């Protein structure tokens with residue numbers, strides 16, 4: 001049985017007609033940029049996050065860049081990011097001219113370790129970007145306390161965790177401005193690139209509306225050196241259709257994770273995902289760890305099971321960051337995670353038989369070690 005890493009068939013087959021109708025409506029409207037569909041999706045996604053405002057933008061990286069720019073973060077500033085995140089998080093910081101300062105994650109949750117943040121704050125530190133990695137909410141109360149104490153901005157990177165909660169408050173609603181991505185493979189995915197910011201602050205919201213659209217509030221009047229970082233009507237119309245399913249799909253992801261947890265408990269040296277107190281997880285990814293990672297991945301691939309590694313090289317060891325002069329060993333936890341993590345298939349529609357097959361192959365692999 002061949003099992004892909006991600007399969008949209010189940011999610012998309014039930015929505016086919018609605019999606020094609022949504023496309024037809026935009027097609028026939030002759031209105032493609034910043035119109036009714038973007039407005040509608042923005043209200044719906046704001047409601048989903050419990051936020052006052054949402055602005056649709058071009059993708060998750062641009063959402064992070066817009067958040068940083070709207071908060072005035074610039075050259076000479078430092079921004080704290082986890083050492084084990086996807087490269088987009090530090091790249092956004094670099095694009096506004098600021099310096100990403102890495103903090104190690106907790107080995108339990110893989111999210112930024114709040115206990116390590118205070119020590120690296122300097123007078124240049126302006127913001128923290130907690131990343132709700134793999135779909136688990138960061139320990140936001142402790143992070144917010146640090147932000148208040150040192151007067152730092154918080155920008156949540158909520159690309160992987162739409163619908164997750166910490167202490168019953170949704171991600172995407174804690175920070176000053178929060179960024180998310182609707183890259184197709186995310187829990188809420190467009191049929192192309194798309195992203196959004198959410199905020200409860202009307203000034204930040206207005207600034208981002210202008211920044212995403214040539215620095216303009218009124219047509220042909222430009223108040224800032226702005227960008228073209230807009231969400232388009234077609235993607236917004238698709239996102240509105242898919243958003244209605246997001247809670248169901250997240251629930252399914254969580255059930256699949258529970259199945260894996262039961263079946264893989266105690267197998268070999270496998271470390272299963274663990275939750276922080278008060279955190280929920282929407283399982284964008286189901287990540288296990290083993291020191292036999294490379295061999296296991298090869299074995300599963302030979303059995304037809306596709307897995308991926310999130311992420312094989314931490315940002316500080318990427319060539320893009322060679323100018324920061326970090327060598328191997330600088331962030332041992334991030335490096336350990338890069339060497340041992342393996343993401344198993346998880347998507348709404350992955351059935352029990354497939355979960356059993358994957359688990360059985362993993363057990364067979366370890367019984368031969």
Ligand SMILES: *Cc1c(COP(=O)(O)O)cnc(C)c1O
Nearest residue numbers: 059060061086088159160181183
């Ligand atoms: C996907 C992702 C992004 C970037 O989103 P794009 O829409 O691909 O630009 C940023 N941060 C994290 C944690 C992500 O997973």
